Amino acid sequence: EVQLVESGGGLVQPGGSLSLSCTASGFRFSTTIMYWVRQAPGKGLEWVASIGWSSIYKSYADAVKGRFTISRDNAKSTLYLQLSSLKTEDTAMYYCATDSSGAVRGQGTQVTVSS
Secondary structure, three states: OOEEEEEOOEEEOOOOOEEEEEEEEOOOHHHOOEEEEEEOOOOOEEEEEEEOOOOOOEEEOOOOOOOEEEEEEHHHOEEEEEEOOOOHHHOEEEEEEOOOOOOOEOOOEEEEEOO
8 A cells, every 4th residue: 555644844934944755655666756746725736846766857847946856765765855945825735646646645744834
């Protein structure tokens, strides 16, 4: 059974930073492309970033490019997302997922950007 557990969310002021983590189990993490997706209040799921199994391939949505960094540690089966220069529009529930649509995702971690 695929299990994805996100952590690290919280309340942060605009311009601040957060670091999210996602521990994975139940599948071969080291050979799986991984994704972060998010869902803002009242909106649908939005793809945020992707990373290939070897970390060579990384891709970001235009809305977060240059501010967010995706990474992974295959030895720990853990996915990361470093968020910086946060904006109020980044407020959302953040999920790690095994597909870009977020069909298979964890329970999420809430990020709230507010002054």
